[in-house]
Amino acid sequence: MPNRAALSVPLDYPVLVGRSLLGDLAELVATYAPNHRYAFIVDAAVERTHGAAARAGFAPERTRTLAVPSGEASKSRAEWMRLTDALLDWGAGRDTTVIAVGGGVIGDLAGFVAATLHRGVPVVQVPTTLLAMVDSSVGGKTGVDTVAGKNLVGAFHNPQLVVADVNTLRTLPELLRRDGLAEMIKHGLLADADHFTALCGLLPALAGGAGADVAELPALIGHSIGIKARVVHEDARESGRRQVLNAGHTVAHAIEHALTYRVAHGSAVAAGLVVEARLAEQLGVAEHGLADMVADAVRRAGLPDGPPASVSDATLLEATRSDKKARAGVVQYALPTRLGAMSVGPAGRWSTPVPDDAVLAALASARTLARRPILAN
Numbered sequence: 404m405p406n407r408a409a410l411s412v413p414l415d416y417p418v419l420v421g422r423s424l425l426g427d428l429a430e431l432v433a434t435y436a437p438n439h440r441y442a443f444i445v446d447a448a449v450e451r452t453h454g455a456a457a458r459a460g461f462a463p464e465r466t467r468t469l470a471v472p473s474g475e476a477s478k479s480r481a482e483w484m485r486l487t488d489a490l491l492d493w494g495a496g497r498d499t500t501v502i503a504v505g506g507g508v509i510g511d512l513a514g515f516v517a518a519t520l521h522r523g524v525p526v527v528q529v530p531t532t533l534l535a536m537v538d539s540s541v542g543g544k545t546g547v548d549t550v551a552g553k554n555l556v557g558a559f560h561n562p563q564l565v566v567a568d569v570n571t572l573r574t575l576p577e578l579l580r581r582d583g584l585a586e587m588i589k590h591g592l593l594a595d596a597d598h599f600t601a602l603c604g605l606l607p608a609l610a611g612g613a614g615a616d617v618a619e620l621p622a623l624i625g626h627s628i629g630i631k632a633r634v635v636h637e638d639a640r641e642s643g644r645r646q647v648l649n650a651g652h653t654v655a656h657a658i659e660h661a662l663t664y665r666v667a668h669g670s671a672v673a674a675g676l677v678v679e680a681r682l683a684e685q686l687g688v689a690e691h692g693l694a695d696m697v698a699d700a701v702r703r704a705g706l707p708d709g710p711p712a713s714v715s716d717a718t719l720l721e722a723t724r725s726d727k728k729a730r731a732g733v734v735q736y737a738l739p740t741r742l743g744a745m746s747v748g749p750a751g752r753w754s755t756p757v758p759d760d761a762v763l764a765a766l767a768s769a770r771t772l773a774r775r776p777i778l779a780n
């Protein structure tokens with residue numbers, strides 16, 4: 404019996420996580436987000452495996468499907484224009500709800516199409532990657548990439564409904580599943596020691612071949628979504644709390660930048676979490692032993708625990724400056740204090756300016772202690 408109850412999260416829209424939900428999508432949309440027409444914007448690979456199941460029960464004459472080539476390159480203004488023009492050609496008005504079926508690329512792109520079409524039409528998010536389920540489908544950030552960088556053009560546009568069918572993860576390659584596990588480890592670290600421990604207890608099973616079938620996975624996904632939702636909710640009061648979601652990501656973005664994005668996001672995040680936990684310990688912000696716990700967790704998930712040997716510390720340090728979080732030349736870090744808690748930071752903004760020598764020291768010790776650093780040539 405699939406769990407059909409919406410999660411109890413502080414969001415303005417229902418989030419459903421369970422198994423076999425895709426076959427019930429028409430009914431769920433009719434219940435929670437009814438409209439006259441439905442425009443499916445679907446990842447081309449996902450369309451082949453899950454497209455028909457997602458559309459079953461929708462009236463064909465009121466439904467249009469637009470497939471989008473898989474991959475980050477589709478998160479572009481060109482693709483936004485193609486989709487928007489196709490929807491306008493079809494006569495889509497405010498009576499149209501966009502249904503995004505795919506990973507974070509589709510969620511961000513289709514969300515931005517919905518945000519801008521007629522100055523905003525409803526969107527339903529149907530995430531099919533673990534990362535999209537636990538991260539990108541909630542929080543309302545939509546957008547596209549430009550030559551100047553990722554996510555530089557976009558809008559906040561909350562979905563009307565999120566439906567995460569965990570069974571869709573059965574077709575997701577293990578490497579991509581690990582991207583989501585890295586974010587879930589981050590969620591435990593930043594807000595919930597019990598979530599961290601429960602997750603670790605199910606690793607490496609969750610990272611392995613039958614990981615999508617682990618019975619506890621839907622509950623763990625729901626828990627991770629709850630953590631992100633609470634952080635986003637608290638930030639509505641301008642606390643800057645959303646910064647904590649950046650845990651591990653200052654170094655992760657530097658690694659991605661230095662490797663020109665030829666590295667899985669989850670690998671960069673895993674190494675970033677370990678380096679930043681070591682940094683927090685060395686600064687006296689985090690309690691002793693935290694970084695080893697984080698390193699152990701990422702290794703159990705089959706993720707790397709240190710930066711790539713092919714990139715020097717000086718290059719990584721320089722790359723942290725290209726991150727959006729760099730203000731007035733001093734790079735800000737969202738640092739953990741212990742399992743489940745983050746540092747408020749000196750200005751109460753949930754981020755801490757860190758001098759270069761401290762970052763270099765943390766990178767050096769992370770390299771020395773790493774058992775399986777990122778492999779890159």
Ligand SMILES: NC(=O)c1ccc[n+]([C@@H]2O[C@H](COP(=O)([O-])OP(=O)(O)OC[C@H]3O[C@@H](n4cnc5c(N)ncnc54)[C@H](O)[C@@H]3O)[C@@H](O)[C@H]2O)c1
Nearest residue numbers: 448473506507508509531532534535538539544571574575
């Ligand atoms: N909006 C936000 O808050 C937010 C947060 C985090 C990340 N993001 C964005 O999300 C994107 C990354 O998301 P992603 O990792 O899901 O990438 P993605 O959407 O590119 O999906 C990864 C790959 O998985 C394939 N795929 C998707 N579902 C599948 C399934 N069930 N079975 C088999 N293959 C499947 C896709 O075809 C694609 O090749 C980035 O663009 C990032 O900027 C947004």
Ligand SMILES: [Zn+2]
Nearest residue numbers: 586652668672
């Ligand atoms: Zn991330």
